[in-house]
Amino acid sequence: MSVRITFLGGLGEIGRNCAAIEIEGKICLIDVGLMFPEEDMLGVDLVFPDWSWLLERRQDVEFVLLTHGHEDHMGALAYFLRDINVPVYGTKLALEFCKGRIEELGIEAQLHAVDYDEWKKHGPFRFRLIQVSHSVPDAAGVAFDTPEGIVVHSGDFKLDPTPIDAKPTDLPAFAELGKQGVRLLLSDSTNAERPGFVPSESSLADPIRDIVRDAPGRVIAACFSSHIHRVQQIADAGIDTGRKVAFFGRSMHRNTEVGLDLGVLNLPKDKVVDIKDLMDLPAHQQLLITTGSQGEPFAALSLMAQGRHRFVDLEDGDTVLISATPIPGNETAVSRVISRLTRRGARVFHGRNAPVHVSGHAARDELLTFLNVVRPHAFVPVHGEYRHLHAHAELARKMGVPKVDVLEDGDAVVLDGDRTMVERRAVPAGYVYFDGAGVGDVKRGVLRDRSRLADEGVVVVTVGIERSSGSIVFGPDLDSHGLMDDPDAILQKAAEAVRAEVERRASDGSFDHSAMQNAVRQAAATVIRAETTRKPVILPVVLDV
Numbered sequence: 001m002s003v004r005i006t007f008l009g010g011l012g013e014i015g016r017n018c019a020a021i022e023i024e025g026k027i028c029l030i031d032v033g034l035m036f037p038e039e040d041m042l043g044v045d046l047v048f049p050d051w052s053w054l055l056e057r058r059q060d061v062e063f064v065l066l067t068h069g070h071e072d073h074m075g076a077l078a079y080f081l082r083d084i085n086v087p088v089y090g091t092k093l094a095l096e097f098c099k100g101r102i103e104e105l106g107i108e109a110q111l112h113a114v115d116y117d118e119w120k121k122h123g124p125f126r127f128r129l130i131q132v133s134h135s136v137p138d139a140a141g142v143a144f145d146t147p148e149g150i151v152v153h154s155g156d157f158k159l160d161p162t163p164i165d166a167k168p169t170d171l172p173a174f175a176e177l178g179k180q181g182v183r184l185l186l187s188d189s190t191n192a193e194r195p196g197f198v199p200s201e202s203s204l205a206d207p208i209r210d211i212v213r214d215a216p217g218r219v220i221a222a223c224f225s226s227h228i229h230r231v232q233q234i235a236d237a238g239i240d241t242g243r244k245v246a247f248f249g250r251s252m253h254r255n256t257e258v259g260l261d262l263g264v265l266n267l268p269k270d271k272v273v274d275i276k277d278l279m280d281l282p283a284h285q286q287l288l289i290t291t292g293s294q295g296e297p298f299a300a301l302s303l304m305a306q307g308r309h310r311f312v313d314l315e316d317g318d319t320v321l322i323s324a325t326p327i328p329g330n331e332t333a334v335s336r337v338i339s340r341l342t343r344r345g346a347r348v349f350h351g352r353n354a355p356v357h358v359s360g361h362a363a364r365d366e367l368l369t370f371l372n373v374v375r376p377h378a379f380v381p382v383h384g385e386y387r388h389l390h391a392h393a394e395l396a397r398k399m400g401v402p403k404v405d406v407l408e409d410g411d412a413v414v415l416d417g418d419r420t421m422v423e424r425r426a427v428p429a430g431y432v433y434f435d436g437a438g439v440g441d442v443k444r445g446v447l448r449d450r451s452r453l454a455d456e457g458v459v460v461v462t463v464g465i466e467r468s469s470g471s472i473v474f475g476p477d478l479d480s481h482g483l484m485d486d487p488d489a490i491l492q493k494a495a496e497a498v499r500a501e502v503e504r505r506a507s508d509g510s511f512d513h514s515a516m517q518n519a520v521r522q523a524a525a526t527v528i529r530a531e532t533t534r535k536p537v538i539l540p541v542v543l544d545v
């Protein structure tokens, strides 16, 4: 009875983590994450895994299992449930974090909270969540007891010995499985290139407290709203140094409320105030914890940086603490926000100039320790760009793991008796773009056009042609946007080329509208490319009159 694991995303990029484990023809999805667009994906809000092949097999999809409540693991879940509504299992907090989008889409989801260490049965699956420490509370690795042996997925993890909630990665549980024999391990590769150990979350307590204590005026701190422990540390620093705390941003409000409800965030009630009340206090008693650590254009921090925030007008003496590193694709936006905040007189502390952030992903020595504890028969690195997967595979080979394979999105690994087989390109795994209007509406060609519009500009060529004679009635007029500062001479030249081309075709005596449009585009493009080496989007408007 073979077991098959197909990777829909996360192997080749940081984001859209999604894997399908298949037993007896039934499928469980491990995570359904999204990816934030890279800088060349213009106008795209989100990138999803391609689950189109599952639509044809919807009867076989049994359930979704979430490892934790990060967007790259559950951000596409609501959209997936809209297509295939199956039960979802995960820790209580992970499920709470999903609820917002599920409710927004009006989906009746069946969410089942699972405690660590209880074996659950669903269809042919037996699985259990195992506690791991990460940059969100209540994160989990998962073990499947399959007909082909135990399959372990690490989830996102680090081996922080002193996490804020005193719930470190449950190495004894993993070791127990290792002793029984783990057939296959899938493990987080994000920091496989980074030597040593990642510092503990609690190592940030002192540096953050120092910054908040020494701040002469207001403190505005930005971090991921799901990083409840970071929020806790920043809030503690403020409260301990005589400040009150207000939260700002939709997800910050939502997630801190969930955190307070579930008891993963602990704050004295009288220390938390509304933002309007906070602004009435003397500056040195204010601590604002907000969203926007990724430079998102409409998040609070960006608006403050542009002087467009409803409540906060930055001034000299303000201190801004960005307690996060930009995820890939957001570097430029974050850098721009830091510059603007600085120009407005704020002192800005961030991961590059102060010890105010630690990663949530295990570095090399932690990964080696983990491999040594689990001692799998076969290993597939997950969660990373190709270079990270490759580096992680090298570590496993060094550890003497018998079977190590680097897979990519769309590949599958099949466990069958003694054999571990890799199937390349088992399913389609291209990026599915979501631009706010619809999923999958944006094709690669459209992205190429958008990117050229931004980089190279656009040229509109208008020409009126008399159908009967083929002679030019008006134009060609060329109009450009974003091509260059003073395009007149080049547009003039291009217009002449277009005119010559139209006249040449007119003498043929044939008039084919779309052929004429193409000819006009070609003629203009040839001149512009030769004169400027640029490739603007050229829109031919041919009118027959």
Ligand SMILES: [Zn+2]
Binding pocket: 068, 070, 134, 135, 156
């Ligand atoms: Zn994560």
Ligand SMILES: [Zn+2]
Binding pocket: 017, 070, 072, 073, 156, 383
């Ligand atoms: Zn992740």
